[in-house]
Amino acid sequence: MNLLAPQFDITRYRADFPVLRKKMNGKPVAFLDSGASAQKPQVVIDAMRAVMDTDYANIHRGLYQFSQVTTARFEAVRQKVADFIGAGSEREIIFTRNATEGVNLVAQSWGRTHLVPGDEIIISGMEHHANIVPWQLLRDQIGIVIKVIPVLDDGTLDFEAFGKLLNNKTRLVSLVQVSNALGTINPVADIIAATRSFNPDIKTLIDGSQAVVHGAVNVTALGCDFYVFTGHKLYGPTGVGVLYGRYDVLQSMPPYQGGGDMIEQVTFDKTTYKDAPGRFEAGTPAIVEVIGLGAAIDYVCAIGMPIIAAYEKKLLTYSLARLDEVPGLTLYGPKHDRAGIMSFTADWGHASDIAMVLDQCGVAVRSGHHCCQPLMARFGVDATVRASLGLYSNETDIDSLIDGLLKAKELLL
Ligand SMILES: Cc1ncc(COP(=O)(O)O)c(C=O)c1O
Structure with missing residues (x-):
């Protein structure tokens, strides 16, 4: 018992x-x-198998029934994810390969567009490499400065130091919500609020890879601009992750990768892109895995x-x-x-x-x-x-x- x-x-x-x-x-x-x-859980395994057993087809393109059915199942997961993390709209949900790709997407698309040499971003001393290395790549590409909030002996963040790191060059605060190495739950809502009250133009990214697994998350209540997590830690399959982005911010960003499914019109002279989230999902997505993630979300939500x-x-x-x-x-x-x-x-x-x-x-x-x-x-x-x-x-x-x-x-x- x-x-x-x-x-x-x-x-x-x-x-x-x-x-x-x-x-x-x-x-x-x-x-x-x-x-x-x-x-x-078995329901995730079954859901993935069922896609391939019954009416599997590539999505967004086929006019035949299998493609329509699978497209509808895939797109329903976008709404499910939006509801799961309290996003305002399913248009704010981008399917990525994992959390790592979500951070890289923001660094390369938003970062390369909106940051200039000397601009500062703040991360913390307890970040997973997924929220360190993408910013270092960007630093080496365009000359941004990375500032780090120190970690105190008890495994919490030094907020006094955080306050001192914020300045008129700060453009982004990118933090882990729950540390995968310490278990620390960072008060990200307070940090976002403090950042906004210092300067509402500073963007915030939250790495929720461990947070969505251990409790309810609401990105709208948090007020972050970006939120990433990864499917395989949430009882879903590997190969699928989520990037949430505030819609106006997503619309200010160019595509991360180019290819099929993310365009409106292609000529050899010029290509136009879909609105978000489509423009960020180049190529055939992880169809079966996204549907598996949907089953995982249903599973944890049924328990609560x-x-x-x-x-x-x-x-x-x-x-x-x-x-x-x-x-x-x-x-x-x-x-x-x-x-x-x-x-x-x-x-x-x-x-x-x-x-x-x-x-x-x-x-x-x-x-x-x-x-x-x-x-x-x-x-x-x-x-x-x-x-x-x-x-x-x-x-x-x-x-x-x-x-x-x-x-x-x-x-x-
Ligand atoms: C806090 C945190 N962020 C990011 C990641 C990266 O996840 P993924 O490798 O699925 O992109 C992990 C995985 O361990 C993590 O624990």
């Missing part, structure tokens, strides 16, 4: 994920790497994001208390008000050795820099072990983690 949240039918939800019935190294799998990529968040919060409290029982661990990130991501090192073993022992115990965790090398350097470590929760995680998974850690300590000490 689920003692943490009796109203949350964890047994039923676990049964929705076929992979959880499998064993890993002969042990029941305790999958604690959902932060890297989540497992897929606030309900998932409340369950994960309770499981996180249980997990943190149990981690306390393991001697020699250092946990990174805030003690309270954090997401279900636990990053730690041990004074008795390296993160990768610990992860390998855990693997033998059937426990899947991530070890390494989590694509946050500057953050690792800030804390003076090259790697941490990261256990991250999904909606299917339960106390048994955490108990297996703790047993595995105690075993690793015995072996590695």
Whole structure:
């Protein structure tokens, strides 16, 4: 029985994920790497298969029934995503390959159009490489300046320093909402409001890759200009992500890539482009994957994001208390008000050795820099072990983690 949240039918939800019935190294799998990529419920697998089994065809072009049906299914997901993140219109939703492509699109399209040498953008010291490297590429191309909000010892952002970084050259603030390496939940609504009150022309981009998974998001209430996330962490397939952009801002941006499906008229002299979002979706999109993402959104919405968040919060409290029982661990990130991501090192073993022992115990965790090398350097470590929760995680998974850690300590000490 689920003692943490009796109203949350964890047994039923676990049964929705076929992979959880499998064993890993002969042990029941305790999958604690959902932060890297989540497992897929049967409904997502079925929805993707159904597209290919029934009326698969390329979209937006064919006048025959299969194409019309698949186009309608694909476009319905755009509205679903808009509703899911509280966007004003489905025209503000662009399908990308992943969150990384969303940030690159903004950097190359909006950045190259609206920024000039010497303009400043602000990111934070806890960004995933996906929200660092695209800006460095842009810096090398056009000479912008990247400023970084420092991370405090408790794994939160230094807001005093943020206030001092804002100035009349600032053009963009681009921040992660939930840190994939620390579990920190950044108060992005306050940061956006502070940015706007300093200068309403400064644009804001929020990397919600870990946030949409752990709670309800409303981009309109946040007031951001751009928001990115990735499908595979939200129980959907790989190969599809989302870029939300405020419509007037999207309309001020040129295409990111050129090709089929994004044009209005092509001659050898001149090409005209569709309005957003079409102009940002060159070539055949990830049709099957977008439909899979739609099924994933239906799945989590049927449970309810606030309900998932409340369950994960309770499981996180249980997990943190149990981690306390393991001697020699250092946990990174805030003690309270954090997401279900636990990053730690041990004074008795390296993160990768610990992860390998855990693997033998059937426990899947991530070890390494989590694509946050500057953050690792800030804390003076090259790697941490990261256990991250999904909606299917339960106390048994955490108990297996703790047993595995105690075993690793015995072996590695
Ligand atoms: C916070 C954050 N941003 C961006 C990404 C990049 O996601 P993707 O590789 O799917 O583009 C990740 C993935 O780990 C992430 O955790």
